[in-house]
Amino acid sequence: MIEDAELLRRYVEERSEAAFAELVQRHLGLVYATALRRVGGDSQLAEDVSQQVFTEVARRARVLQRRPVLAGWLFTSARFAASKAVRTARRRHQRELEAEIMEKLSPDPATPIDWEKARPVLDDVMGELEEPDREAILLRYFAARDYSSIGARLNLSENAARMRVERALEKLRTRLARRGVTSTATIIATVLAQQTAVAVPAGLATTVTSAALAAGGIAGGAAAGFGSSAALAFMSVSKLQVGLAGALAVATGTGIFLQARNLADLRDEISHLRQQNQAVVSSQAENQRLRSTVAEVAAWKSDDVALAQLRDEAAALQGTLQKAVQAGTGRNAGSAANRPRPTISQRTNLAFQSLKPLQQAKDWAGMMRVLDSLIPGAEPTSYDLALILDMKAKVHLMQNQFREAIAPWERALELSERFNYFDPKMARDIANNLAHLRYQAGLTTQLPPAQWF
Numbered sequence: 001m002i003e004d005a006e007l008l009r010r011y012v013e014e015r016s017e018a019a020f021a022e023l024v025q026r027h028l029g030l031v032y033a034t035a036l037r038r039v040g041g042d043s044q045l046a047e048d049v050s051q052q053v054f055t056e057v058a059r060r061a062r063v064l065q066r067r068p069v070l071a072g073w074l075f076t077s078a079r080f081a082a083s084k085a086v087r088t089a090r091r092r093h094q095r096e097l098e099a100e101i102m103e104k105l106s107p108d109p110a111t112p113i114d115w116e117k118a119r120p121v122l123d124d125v126m127g128e129l130e131e132p133d134r135e136a137i138l139l140r141y142f143a144a145r146d147y148s149s150i151g152a153r154l155n156l157s158e159n160a161a162r163m164r165v166e167r168a169l170e171k172l173r174t175r176l177a178r179r180g181v182t183s184t185a186t187i188i189a190t191v192l193a194q195q196t197a198v199a200v201p202a203g204l205a206t207t208v209t210s211a212a213l214a215a216g217g218i219a220g221g222a223a224a225g226f227g228s229s230a231a232l233a234f235m236s237v238s239k240l241q242v243g244l245a246g247a248l249a250v251a252t253g254t255g256i257f258l259q260a261r262n263l264a265d266l267r268d269e270i271s272h273l274r275q276q277n278q279a280v281v282s283s284q285a286e287n288q289r290l291r292s293t294v295a296e297v298a299a300w301k302s303d304d305v306a307l308a309q310l311r312d313e314a315a316a317l318q319g320t321l322q323k324a325v326q327a328g329t330g331r332n333a334g335s336a337a338n339r340p341r342p343t344i345s346q347r348t349n350l351a352f353q354s355l356k357p358l359q360q361a362k363d364w365a366g367m368m369r370v371l372d373s374l375i376p377g378a379e380p381t382s383y384d385l386a387l388i389l390d391m392k393a394k395v396h397l398m399q400n401q402f403r404e405a406i407a408p409w410e411r412a413l414e415l416s417e418r419f420n421y422f423d424p425k426m427a428r429d430i431a432n433n434l435a436h437l438r439y440q441a442g443l444t445t446q447l448p449p450a451q452w453f
Contacts, residue, residue, distance in 0.1 A: 001149075008065035011058075020061075021209045023070075024054055028208065030071060030142040031078045032200050038082030038123055045089055047201060049081045051208045056081075058212040069153055071138040072131055079123050125175040133168035140165045141192035342383035342421050348374060352391070364399050371395065386415040386422070390430070403441050409434050 002022070010019035028050060035049035036042075056077060057064060067073060126134055132154070139145045139153060151161035169185045176188065344352075351374050358366045371392050378385040389412035396405035413430050416422040422430070438444045 003153075004070040005065050005068065008057075008061050008070075012061045012065060017209075017213060020058065020213060021205070023057070024209045024212070025205050027071065027074055027143070028054075028200055028205050030138065031074050032204070033142070034075055034078040034123060035082045035085075038079060039086050039089075042089075043201065045085055046082070047204055047207075049078060049085050050204065051211050052081045052085070053077045054208045054212040055215045058215070068155075069135045069139070071143055072135040075134065075138055075142070076127065079127060121176070121179045121181065125172060125179065128175055129168060129171060132164065133171060136161070136164045136168045137172065137192065141189060144193075342419070344387060345382075345384050347377065348384040348387065352387075355391070362398075364395055367395050368392070381415060381419065383415075383419070383421050386412045389415075393433075402437050406434065406437050406441065406443075409437075 002019075004023060004026070007019040007023045010016040011023070031053050032046055032050045035046040035053075039045040039049065053074060057074075064070060064073065126137070129137070136150060136154065139150045140147075145153070147158045147161045147165070150156070150165065151158045154161060154164070156164065166185070169189055173183065173185045173188055176183070351370055355367050355370060358370070371388055374388050375385065378388060389408040393405040393409040393412065396402070396408070409430055413422075413427065413434065416427050416430075435444075
């Protein structure tokens with residue numbers, strides 16, 4: 001048996017009408033039976049749908065010849081075309097067509113399955129199957145292929161083809177059960193096989209072939225290239241007239257259907273291109289992120305070198321400052337024992353007491369006004385001024401004004417070193433805070449000694 005792809009190739013490349021006629025003869029039963037179920041038993045409408053489907057095959061022969069299995073595409077196209085035809089006919093005939101759509105097919109009394117429930121949903125359930133499962137059922141029960149032939153078409157062994165058909169049949173049974181149609185896989189297989197036995201009206205194959213060849217054409221001009229003599233050699237004059245009438249019906253009645261199908265194909269292609277474009281954009285963004293990461297790593301390496309240098313400087317400074325602090329502590333301890341403890345004036349003491357409620361209310365501006373009012377009345381080298389400046393620096397810190405706290409602390413520390421106002425621990429804390437603030441403000445590259453933290 002010549003494969004479908006070969007028949008389409010002959011039709012496309014050799015303009016063989018005989019090859020196309022054989023293809024129609026081979027699959028017309030499948031398409032007609034599917035359409036007949038979808039249109040509620042209206043044989044005339046099923047014939048129109050069959051003609052539309054094979055007209056589309058003729059139009060898209062170049063693309064379809066690349067498909068290893070044509071049955072699945074024909075089944076799906078027949079479903080869509082039949083649904084479109086039913087909607088069109090319903091608008092045209094309104095309530096008259098409802099009686100025809102509701103006309104029931106007589107079920108086989110020997111088949112224990114509720115055909116009245118199965119018939120309306122059979123094609124929908126078939127459409128829900130994955131394409132490999134659907135093609136396996138179509139080849140087995142609608143195209144009447146044996147398992148060896150199915151395996152050859154699907155690149156499977158005969159046993160694997162049998163197992164695929166059985167699994168697909170079980171999936172079909174499960175989906176039918178969800179729709180209220182309960183039966184066994186064996187009975188469903190019998191019913192499917194009976195559907196292929198639907199009698200195709202006499203002369204329909206010839207009508208469909210001629211209409212498809214006339215309306216489909218190859219690349220928009222194959223039909224004209226065949227010539228009228230080839231058409232006369234292929235069919236009788238009376239059949240040619242019928243075919244031309246069918247072609248006119250296709251041209252007027254199915255234009256919207258074919259246009260919709262073409263638009264659907266274009267939408268699918270646009271969606272695919274958009275997905276590819278998104279992938280490209282994502283790749284570009286990822287490349288940019290990687291370049292930024294490389295630059296950051298290089299910057300980190302440079303920072304590591306600078307940090308190592310700062311650590312070396314801090315270690316050297318740490319030893320020097322530790323010795324100085326120890327020496328200063330000894331001197332301060334000796335001098336502190338010989339000098340009187342500095343005292344704060346009553347004026348400053350009262351002002352400091354008034355700061356407590358302002359601090360609890362977080363009134364930093366009020367605290368700063370009180371401190372600024374004390375500075376003009378304080379001696380330039382007094383213990384009061386050192387305490388006032390220390391308090392101002394702390395108020396700045398409470399407001400996260402780190403740079404503003406440097407100057408008052410520097411002045412307070414200077415007074416303490418000259419007159420030994422602060423004890424060693426307080427002086428060391430102020431010096432430690434100043435080192436941090438200077439480093440953060442960029443005024444120095446040296447970190448404070450580690451043991452001060």
